[in-house]
Amino acid sequence: MPIPVYDRDKINRPFLDDMKIAVERVITSNLDVDHEVSRFEAEFAAWNGASFAVSVNSGTAALLASLLALGIKPGDEVITVPNTDGATSSAVVMSGANLVWVDIDPVTRTMSPEALKAALTPRTRAIVPVDMFGHPADIDQIKAIATEREIPVVEDSCLALGATINGRKVGSLATTTCFSFGRNKHLGAMGAGGCVLTESGDLAERLRKISEYGESRGRSWKKSGLGKDGWFWHETIGMSQRLDEIQAALLRVKLPSIEANIACRRRQAARYEAALNGSAIRVPQCRPGVEHAWRNYVIEVANRDHLRERLAEKGIGTNLTYMPPMHLQPAFAALERPRGSYPTTESICDRLVGLPIGPHLEDEQQDYVIEQLLVSVDH
Numbered sequence: 016m017p018i019p020v021y022d023r024d025k026i027n028r029p030f031l032d033d034m035k036i037a038v039e040r041v042i043t044s045n046l047d048v049d050h051e052v053s054r055f056e057a058e059f060a061a062w063n064g065a066s067f068a069v070s071v072n073s074g075t076a077a078l079l080a081s082l083l084a085l086g087i088k089p090g091d092e093v094i095t096v097p098n099t100d101g102a103t104s105s106a107v108v109m110s111g112a113n114l115v116w117v118d119i120d121p122v123t124r125t126m127s128p129e130a131l132k133a134a135l136t137p138r139t140r141a142i143v144p145v146d147m148f149g150h151p152a153d154i155d156q157i158k159a160i161a162t163e164r165e166i167p168v169v170e171d172s173c174l175a176l177g178a179t180i181n182g183r184k185v186g187s188l189a190t191t192t193c194f195s196f197g198r199n200k201h202l203g204a205m206g207a208g209g210c211v212l213t214e215s216g217d218l219a220e221r222l223r224k225i226s227e228y229g230e231s232r233g234r235s236w237k238k239s240g241l242g243k244d245g246w247f248w249h250e251t252i253g254m255s256q257r258l259d260e261i262q263a264a265l266l267r268v269k270l271p272s273i274e275a276n277i278a279c280r281r282r283q284a285a286r287y288e289a290a291l292n293g294s295a296i297r298v299p300q301c302r303p304g305v306e307h308a309w310r311n312y313v314i315e316v317a318n319r320d321h322l323r324e325r326l327a328e329k330g331i332g333t334n335l336t337y338m339p340p341m342h343l344q345p346a347f348a349a350l351e352r353p354r355g356s357y358p359t360t361e362s363i364c365d366r367l368v369g370l371p372i373g374p375h376l377e378d379e380q381q382d383y384v385i386e387q388l389l390v391s392v393d394h
């Protein structure tokens with residue numbers, strides 16, 4: 016039996032009966048907006064310990080809406096990292112800002128606070144740290160640097176649902192925190208979805224407008240008293256990026272299982288670490304006080320192509336999330352950051368291999384992955 020990195024069918028099947036009921040509920044609700052969405056937002060905010068949730072239709076939309084709601088505009092500089100999903104850098108460019116990358120810390124593989132400090136200019140208007148693979152960025156240090164200059168922090172937590180720093184979940188630590196419900200994320204929708212969390216009611220209101228045509232109705236249009244019932248009253252430039260009712264209903268079915276999903280990943284990460292530590296494989300490490308969310312279990316090895324081929328022969332799936340880094344991608348060639356620009360990012364991207372992890376992976380399968388890793392790795 017092959018062991019894939021992801022197995023959406025296996026993960027979603029237990030929810031099938033409840034999902035059918037949820038879909039029927041939406042279809043027979045006259046498609047009135049805002050039954051499931053507002054309930055999902057309240058449940059998701061509560062789960063993360065955040066004050067406000069504004070759901071959108073992808074993690075990319077969550078990032079872009081955050082930047083626009085913060086007033087980012089052409090000529091501003093926004094700092095992020097090159098080792099991430101393409102969406103992070105794309106959202107910065109789409110906001111009109113100048114994209115600035117900084118290198119990462121080799122242990123946590125997240126934004127280096129020292130590199131961040133060195134990259135600040137009087138035009139820096141936002142910082143977008145990424146919780147890479149599910150390890151939260153050093154948000155306390157980054158915030159200390161940002162607060163001094165009153166620069167907002169947009170945390171890309173698309174891979175880090177449920178990760179904690181000193182017992183506090185990501186979601187209420189930054190100015191906004193962005194999540195993805197892409198199919199393979201912790202809380203995977205049956206399609207796409209995303210959410211922004213914030214502690215600021217004003218920002219939440221701006222995020223709602225931006226994700227809904229710039230209209231004031233938001234999700235409380237009945238209360239707004241503006242325009243004709245609050246409709247067709249465009250207060251800002253906006254997009255059509257709301258989460259839809261069906262995805263919200265489906266996500267509500269899965270949300271109660273997320274605690275167990277993350278606990279399962281933590282247990283599997285501990286099993287990998289115990290078995291692989293001391294081998295030629297470099298296993299991921301956590302900063303003290305961090306509980307990782309383990310969306311990805313990413314090892315580093317010297318000859319990864321060879322290792323991946325040998326594992327593939329044994330039916331074991333691996334992946335290369337995320338490489339090449341953004342500065343070496345054609346989309347960002349105009350920034351002219353050649354190889355050598357971000358040495359820590361490059362050395363990790365040259366060596367990384369993602370292993371199967373998650374509720375679809377059974378213990379015997381993981382044992383087999385470990386066994387094959389140990390015999391296949393070059394010493």
Ligand SMILES: *Cc1c(COP(=O)(O)O)cnc(C)c1O
Pocket residue numbers: 072073074075076099100102103145171173174194195196197207208209
């Ligand atoms: C998945 C992901 C995104 C984009 O989310 P979508 O829902 O696919 O748009 C952004 N940043 C990171 C780090 C991601 O992993």
